[in-house]
Amino acid sequence: MIRISIDAMGGDHGAGVVIPALATVASRRPDIRFVIFGREDAVRPELAKFPELADVSEFVHCDVAIQMDDKPSQALRHGRGTSSMWNAIDAVKNGQADACISAGNTGALMAMAKFCLRTMANVDRPAIAAIWPNVRSESVVLDVGATIGGDAQQLVDFAILGTGMARVLFGVERPTVGLLNVGVEEVKGQEEVKEAGRMLREADLASLDYRGFVEGDDIGKGTVDVVVTEGFSGNIALKTAEGTARQIAGYLKAAMNRTLMARIGYIFARGAFNQLREKMDVSRSNGGVFLGLNGIVVKSHGGADSGGFAAAVELGYDMVRNKLLERVQADIDLFHSRNPQGQTSEEPVVGTGEEG
Known part of the structure; x- marks a missing residue:
């Protein structure tokens, strides 16, 4: 069985989106089990709607829910040991999940995950890796917001971490x-x-x-399987791409409703437009994986619907099933055994202020 711990209080919609998403995943993955952390008054009524999910889940009440606007230091100070977010992470550390x-709050999640799980041996900084749709298929892009800045060694580590994820996802x-x-x-x-x-x-x-340097437009082209950058640039690229997708969708919707002939044309081209909508739907690639930690943590977009959150859960499932941590640690250890120059002692700046 693969056991997944869930922070049911995170995001814009909380348990109202999380629990239906888990029911969907449970129906598709018979070998999955859940440990759900959250407030009883919010989670129990939702669980009651899905008896089959309740049969494969354990619920743990938590008094505290980390808010989306909490500062990482504040969340770590007041939520450690009591919040649904902390306990979901701690379940991975203690082997329960x-x-x-x-x-939930990205900065708080990263701060708690790094404090609780610590970084892997020979890894100085964690990274958030995103699955990025492109004209070829998909690619892994990291870091998209875990830490600001990074030296050469950290970028090399990110390359190795991202490669491990790409091997698992893309085969x-x-x-x-x-x-x-x-x-x-x-x-x-x-x-x-x-x-x-x-x-x-x-x-x-x-x-x-290694194929050398790539530019911003190469991400969308799918020039390489893994694109490596530091968190400041990566987060800006991610938010720009998401905003552009919504902008184009808005333009298309307005154009299709502008005239009667445009609406008639839409009826005939509906299939093509539906395919385009699916390609541009950010929830299809929902889920940023925190790489470089002694445990798997996946960050779902705060505004994701139940389908988007289900995608994030299944991403975590795939990471476990394909032994991501073992593969990545082996590659990191091999590189550092050949290049024993040591790690930087510079303390990372956690989070970019991206809260959703």
């Missing part, structure tokens, strides 16, 4: 990797990005195929 899923034995930069030429970009490129070329790792 194999992965944790939350739609590619040697995923292609690119470093996000302002140009593809080797002389361009910040020094830490150029140094990371040199390190990846010289390492010649069997687990990844």
Whole structure:
């Protein structure tokens, strides 16, 4: 059985979205079990609507729910040991669960996860990895908001972490990797990005195929399987892409309703527009995986509907089933055994202020 701990109080909709999502996943995954953390008055009435889910779930009451506008330090101070978010993470640490899923405050979730689970051996900073739709299929992009800034060694670690996730998700034995930069030429970009490129070329790792620098438009093209950057740039890219998708959807809707002929044309092209809508639906790729920790934590978008939250749960399920942690740790250890230059002692800046 694969056991998933759930923070039922996180996100914009709380248990009203989380519980139906879990019922959907349970109907598709007979080997899954849930440990649900939240306030009894919010969770019990929802659970009562899905008797089959209740049969494969354990509920644990928690007095405190972390709010979406809580500062990470505040959440860590007041929510440790008492909140649904903390207890869902702690369940992974103590072996009660194999992965944790939350739609709550991103900064608080990262702060708690790092404090509770700690980073993997030879990993200095965790990263949030997102699944990014592109014209080819999908790619992994990281970091999209865990920490601000990063030196060359941390970018190399992110490349190895992202490669492990791509191997699990895409079934590619040697995923292609690119470093996000302002140009593809080797002389361009910040020094830490150029140094990371040199390190990846010289390492010649069997687990990844380093293709050099990529630019912003290469993410949508699907030029590589894994795009690596630090959290500040990655979060801006993510939010820009999400905003652009909604903008285009708005333009299309307005255009289709502008004239009678446009509405008639929409009727004939409805199938194509439905396919486009599915491609642009951010909930299809919902779920950011916190990589580099001694445990699997998946962050669902705060505004996700039940289908989106179900996608995040199934992403965590796949990470466990395919032994992501073991594969990533082996690759990290191999790289550092060949390159024993040590880790930086610089303390990371956790979170980017992205709360949803």
